[in-house]
Amino acid sequence: MSSTRTVLVLNSGSSSVKFQLIEPDTGTSVAHGIVERIGDANSTAKLTLGEQELQRDGTIADHEAALRTAFELFREGGGELSDYGLVAVGHRVVHGGRDLYRPTVVDDSVLTAITDLAPMAPLHNPPAALGIEVAQRIMPGLPHVAVFDTAFFHDLPEAAASYAIDRNVAEQWKIRRYGFHGTSHQYVSQQAAVFLGVPLEGLNQIVLHLGNGASASAIVGGRPVDTSMGLTPMEGLVMGTRSGDVDPGLVMYLWRTAQMSVEDIETMLNRKSGVLGLGGKIDFRELHKQIAAGDTDAQLAYDVYIHRLRKYIGAYLALLGTTNVLTFTAGVGENDGAVRRDALSGMAPLGIELDEHLNDSPARGPRIISAERSPTTVLVIPTNEELAIARACIDVL
CATH class of the missing domain: 3.30.420.40 (ATPase, nucleotide binding domain)
Known part of the structure; x- marks a missing residue:
């Protein structure tokens, strides 16, 4: 034994x-x-x-x-x-x-x-x-x-957690922004502080969890102040098969005009949208190959993905005021240098500047990929949700 x-x-x-x-x-x-x-x-x-x-x-x-x-x-x-x-x-x-x-x-x-x-x-x-x-x-x-997954975001500030809908309806049906990928966001933000050797309490961070599901968070002193996912895991960034942000009027429009059922609309937004819906591929390695071959649908899928990502980064830079650390994690975030480069290109005036050589490095562990002169440190930190879950179990027991 x-x-x-x-x-x-x-x-x-x-x-x-x-x-x-x-x-x-x-x-x-x-x-x-x-x-x-x-x-x-x-x-x-x-x-x-x-x-x-x-x-x-x-x-x-x-x-x-x-x-x-x-x-x-x-x-x-x-x-x-x-x-x-x-x-x-x-x-x-x-x-x-x-x-x-x-x-x-x-x-x-x-x-x-x-x-x-x-x-x-x-x-x-x-x-x-x-x-x-x-x-x-x-x-x-x-x-x-x-x-x-929602636990880390349980205490989001009310301004970030609340939707601007009828208050009584929201209360009755428990409608609020719950956030997801919380285990990953918490683990990665903590590991960023450990890696840099600085107190977590002194850091303003943006964490970008970019996998088949994708989400962003703004974190102050180890506590989240905003995140991109909401009531369900469909809100926010463009994902592998999920749409991310859409006009809520889209649902009513398709129901009334296209005669689609609520179930069909939900299936489309969850399983047939995002990068797959626009470009026909989920795997970014395949998407890059299609782009290189001149596939305009794949190019649009990539451009929409990057555009939405940049919008959230900009929003969180404004929300935080000063951003000490921006970290990429999960499958795409850890492994796709092109996504990292395009997400942050032109942001030097905002305090974010990549080192191209470091960004293109085949290294796989925790690493800095920003230029020395960059006021915001840009990291790649591999997520490990399983380890975080295992340690949470021990804490409970």
Whole structure:
């Protein structure tokens, strides 16, 4: 039996389960993997355990079968999960609403609350609830802890959290700007201070989480003062398949004029918009290839993405007054130098200037990419939401 304690972190999607076994005290990832295309004849389960790469292909019927398959891969790799000192299971949950904003040990009432919040995060909360139910059945002897994407933004200033709609309607239906990717924004902003060796309390920061989902935040002394996502994860920046900001009149217009149902409009805005809707691609590597080949749709998708990103950066520069640090994170933010360059081009008069050589470096760890003369330090900090969730579990326990 291992004397080292570990946490199993689960991120359950509608047709996938990502998992990682983490030592929260050291930050070491013992193992990680994913089960994809659950319910499909071509399901795949993959596990990286030390130097071993294990895989199983074939039909995986449901989420319970997915988790059991993952555990079987552990056995193939040489041991049971219990051999690694497992003390808790952490679950990423996107929406916690008004009441769930701390890491919380899951009981029946918490699970019901997560399920009831599905209308605010229809792509995320239902599979999260299902993943928790399944994991509790398979691992009943362990505490299961829900960690909420909205938690970091729970105490946004009222001016940032409130929509200018009928106050009674907003109160009755709990309508406010909740914000998302909070685990990442909190982790990255803290790591930026650690990396620079300065107190978090003294920093004004902008964090740009640019992945398939994308969001921006303005943070003062470790506390957020604004963020781009709102009631749902659709507001804000242009994303892989989500539209980001649109005129709310668009919904009524399509309902009345195009005879589209509310469900069809929601599906379009969530799954068929963003970079995919404009350019036909989600992966920015493919998008760049299409642009290089002269694809005007791909070019427009990229231009709209950058335009919206620059608007939010400008807004947060104005909101903060003085910005000490601007950090890129997540898949696109960490790996796409062109996006970083184009997002910040021409901002030297605003105090932001990249070092082109540093920006184009193939380095993958935390790094400075701004010029020495830049008043605002520009960083790339790899996010690690799984580690943040694992440590949150330990804090609760």
